[in-house]
Amino acid sequence: MMAQPPYRKPFTLYIQSKIQSGLRFCSEIWFRQGTLILGRYHIQQRLGRGNYGVAYLCKDQHTGQPCVLKRISPLKGSKSRSRWIYDQETNMLGRLNHLGIPTLLEPFTYRQHLSFTMQYMEGENLATLLFHKNCTYTELESLQLISKLLEVIGYIHSVGVVHRDISLTNVIVAGDMVKLIDWGLARDLRGVTPNENDLEPLEIEGGHASENVLRRRLHRSSDFYAIGHLLLFLLYSTYTEDKNASTAKNMGWDEELNIHPHTKRLLRCLLEMEQPFGQAQDIILEIQRILQSLTDSD
Missing domain, CATH: 1.10.510.10 (Transferase(Phosphotransferase) domain 1)
Structure with a gap:
């Protein structure tokens, strides 16, 4: 069997990374500043992105209080892993009850994006x-x-x-x-x-x-x-x-x-x-x- 040209693999990875970047960009369109999610959560700004998702500062139109909306969007892994990560975090927050821990407000799916809102922790x-x-x-x-x-x-x-x-x-x-x-x-x-x-798989990423x-x-x-x-x-x-x-x-x-x-x-x-x-x-x-x-x- 003829060996692949040495440029094939790097080029394929490059194309895949561009596709992933494009998908992430499209996802951000639905969660950009000023968007009203579910007729309730008004996005004020993006707070940050981690290995498993993106967090946004919102204003809850029902209560007038700030809250955090998190969209599960792992940098690595399949849709099934996204669902697993989502279930882990929402189930965890749903059963914890402490003043030093954010309260889960509402889990939901928005335009096929697994999302949930939680209490904004002042400080x-x-x-x-x-x-x-x-x-x-x-x-x-x-x-x-x-x-x-x-x-x-x-x-x-x-x-x-x-x-x-x-x-x-x-x-x-x-x-x-x-x-x-x-x-x-x-x-x-x-x-x-x-x-x-x-x-767990994909758990260690970067660092020593x-x-x-x-x-x-x-x-x-x-x-x-x-x-x-x-x-x-x-x-x-x-x-x-x-x-x-x-x-x-x-x-x-x-x-x-x-x-x-x-x-x-x-x-x-x-x-x-x-x-x-x-x-x-x-x-x-x-x-x-x-x-x-x-x-x-x-």
Whole structure:
């Protein structure tokens, strides 16, 4: 059999990518700014696109309140996978009930697009606060914020759910409240006994493979690992590099950060460098002990 010309495969992939781009462009036409969906949801702006869908800020004409419309549109996978992703997220949101989690409003199909609306969570995400508004968090403030986030995590773990996508963009701060959004990767573990390293097809996309495995495990430890990285980002917001230190480039976070020894141990456990935590409540109690030590030392 004659071998394919070397240009054939790249050219085919190029055409396929153009077709996919065209389909995505056509989809956006039906969800552009100013569109009224179902005679109820008035699209104000696009909030962002992820691997599994597009989110829009809307105004609910029935209530006058803002809400979020999400259209499931995975970058990879078939229509059956789109349906599976859609069912996972809507079923998940439909059974969770917590002030720190958006409430599912209405699942529907619009012009053959699997969509749903949910509560808009007021506040700003940590990525915006840290990198655009240059907010800083002391060790005390960082631990307090993480403790509030763990209250949300403790709730979802108690009902058999793992989030698997805790990140700076998905944690919202609104005054004294901490909220968690984007439940596309969350999974219901009730009645399931997966190997903690099991991953779903197409789950790992980009990034370092070993770290993605730790973040995406079908096990609550994946949420604790992600929280460890989140805490590091917060602690580094007040870090000032010592330009005179000749060994600074070779130092790790445990040497660079001037934090309480118990906070360092907390981080090592979260990042699984030492015996990891088993329950969110155990981490909350440890943080409370550290906060008491920090307060007593002032």
